[in-house]
Amino acid sequence: MASLAYRHHEILAAGFRTAAIDVDSPSRHAAMVEKLKLPFPMLSDPDRSRAIIPYGLADHQDPRQVALPSLVAALSGGKEVYRFVARDYADRLSEDTLVEVLASHGLPPTTQPPPTPGHSEPSPRAVPLRAMVPYFRGGHYAALSLGMRHRHLGEEFRDDAKAFVAEMQRYAEAVKALRDR
């Protein structure tokens, strides 16, 4: 989310507004918007019935059937033109690829009002902003060492580890940039 917030101006320049959706409550979302200074709204689909299931994005491997991390892009008017569905909760599309895909549709730049603040009640399990860089750094070094230790498993594994290392780096950089704003 921090990395999407950091690149939001490029998403708007490509003609797309952003909204994030998960099962959490508005008060949890208000806390997330406040913590990460998100420039787009977060929406609640607590029983998954309004968006997560109709979009076919419930994770059937998860007992709660929360959403698989996914991106769905639609042109003005509502025609879907792009969809990325993660294999699991750690799988993400790079922001560079996302911005390139969105820009390829040639939409005029758009704007988006900042999200209205709400009553903020963070999850007791939420990672505070000050701990997010060390958190991603830990993920970075764990992926790096696992990638090296198990590189004999083949090219696909090495590419996967490399992608995850890069992902952790991008997230840490995005959090640093947001923290300094």
Next chain:
Amino acid sequence: MGIINDPCGIVPPMAIPDFTLEDQACQPWRLGSHLDAGVLLVFLRGDW
């Protein structure tokens, strides 16, 4: 890498389902009201 689908390249684009959800300020947010521009929906796992 996850599954990437570009419907433009395979089949005619489909209309995405409309919905109304509560935003972080408990205000209703209807997708259809924002489709005068492109829209990027970011689905998250949540429940951390």
